[in-house]
Amino acid sequence: MKLWPGLQNSYVIGVVSLVLVLGSVNVNVKVVGSRVGNELNSIQYPAISCRKHSAVLTDFGGVGDGKTSNTKAFRSAISSLSKYASDGGAQLIVPPGKWLTGPFNLTSHFTLFLQQDAVILASQDESEWPNLPPLPSYGRGRDAPNGRFGSLISGTHLTDVVITGKNGTIDGQGSYWWNKFHKGQLKLTRPYLIEIMYSDQIQISYLTLLNSPTWFVHPIYSSNIIIQGLNIIAPVDSPNTDGINPDSCSNIRIQDCYIVSGDDCIAVKSGWDEYGIRFGRPTQHLIIRKVTCVSPDSAMVALGSEMSGGIEDVRVEDLTAINTQSAIRIKTAIGRGGYVKNIFVRRLILKTMKYVFWITGTYGSHPDPGYDPKAxxxxxxxxxxxxxATNVTYSARLEGISNDPFTEICISNTSIQVSEQRKKLQWNCTNVAGITSNVTPDPCELLPNKGQFECPFPNDILPIDNVQFKTCNLLY
Structure with missing residues (x-):
């Protein structure tokens, strides 16, 4: 079976009009055909798959005034367009305007396209958000034990889904949720902005994402995912606004993103304690490339702390962190079980950091008392x-677990310039083992210098890196 099986890309400029009836709404679904139709505008965009059919949100009663609810319009549009899944797929165009909406679910072989100056605004009416059970690999909600709210844009058991645009915006209007979180008023976990579950062949690209209630982009139990060209922005003091969180996923490529976050810019996860161990689905074969992060209180890339299903084969390269707490942080604890192994990092530029290297074996929050202390x-x-790295307070804080040391740590060709607020103990190392080469300041005794060498970085190409975008036409 081919990775990213594509539809035939036989698009030419032209339109054949079809009229659908949805309730009392007349909907014009445009089909790319062989006739010239100069009365329509056409733009091109890159995507994993192109679509044969196209419609505009206003065809389904959408009103872009920033006040009128468009929840029914989005849901009706996607329901109507889902019938084209077996006939070349469909794309829903969100035109310029402010489109207030509650949550809606996507469908397979489908593209959600936000034009320039299109803004999707998340409803702050809590009654619009469905209540969902906890994720099976977590066992409880993160904010509260009873479950969670659904995400603004979501999908389950889908194939071939694209969320993209010409730098359109999705604004989670998260202040409502942040305030409730700070006041301890939440009985369910806050919504995510975008969550795709149990799905395959996913693209999320070329958009601005603002002010998510909590995590911004959360693919989970999914595979073959490309996240590219996103601007993700939240106040640096907003709670748990992680940028991109691949969770029990495989074959993922994250690149060319700019993230300002109140939490980790990218957080790689795979389930929590006994629930993650039981679910047993790792995150693996992940590329993170050409990302810029600003996060004064968190990491550029975090591995964990929920990593009980395992994290393996992560390749990080050409990242920049500015005013960020740490670069690549590994977070775990007794009771997590699982593994973090075969992590490869190269070519980082770090400016104003508290830590360059940070590995924590005591990140001990647990979902409930049922975890196994022997895990x-x-x-x-x-x-x-x-x-x-420049303007650094601590070079490294590396803390393994007693009787469970963290091993085979390799650091080479690293220059750390400490700040005027430098700490006397630059390398704080316990229960770790490894080697170093050409590292300044001098590392701790547990990471001895072993002469001139380079730490490994894989030469093979992961299948997700072979995926090429097609050039698609958007007719409106």
Whole structure:
């Protein structure tokens, strides 16, 4: 079976009009055909799959005044367009305007396209948000034990889904939820902005995402995912506004993103304690490339702390962090089980950091008392090279677990310039083992210098890196 099986891309400029009836609404669904139709505008965009059919949100009664609810319009549009899944797929165009909406679900072989100056605004009417049970790999909600609210844009058991645009905006209007979180008023976990579950062949690209109630982009139990060209922005003091969180997923490519966050810019996860161990689905074969992060209180890339299903084969390269707490942080604890192994990092530029290297074996929040205290995580094969860091407070804080040391840590070709507020103990190392080469300041004794060498970085190409975008036409 081919990765990203594509539809035939036989598009030419032209339109054949079809009229659908949805209730009392007349809907014009445009089909790319062989006749010239100069009365329509056409733009091109890159995507994993192109679509044969096209409609505009206003065809379904959408009103872009920022006040009128468009929840029914989005749901009706997607329901209507889902019938084209087996006939070349469909794209829903969100035109310029402010489109207030509650949550809606996507469909397979479908593109949601936001034009320039299109803004989707998340409703702050809590009654519009469905209540969902906890995720099976978590066992409870993160904010509260009873479950969670549905996400603004979501989909389950889908194939071939694209969420993209010409830098249109999705605004989660998260202040309502942040206030309730700070006041301890939440009985369910806050919504995510975009969540795709149990799905395959996903693209999320070329959009601005603002002010999510909590995590912004959360693919979970899914595979073959490309996240590219996103601007993700939240106040740096907003609670748990992680940028991109691949969770129990495989074959993922994240690149060319700019993230300002109140939490980790990218957080790689795979389930929480006994629930993640039981679910047993790792995150693996992940590429993170050309990302810029600003997060004063958190990490550029975090691995964990929910990593009980395992994290393996993560390749991080060409990242920049500015005024960020740490670069690549590994977070785990007794009771997590699972593993973090075969992590490869190269070519980081770090400016104004508290820590360059931070590995924590005592990140001990648990979903409930049912975790196994004998479930020890395995952390091994952690490789860093070609790092330049300036204005740094601590070079490293590396804390393994007693009787469970973190091993095979490799650091090479790293230059750290400490700040005027430098701490005397630059390398704080316990229960770790590894080697270093050409690292300044001098590392701790547990990471001895072993001469001139480079830490490994894989030469093979992951299948997700072979995926090429098609050039698609948008007719409106």
């Amino acid at each position: 020890l995580p395995v952390v091994t094969g952690i490789n860093y090279r070609d790092i330049v």
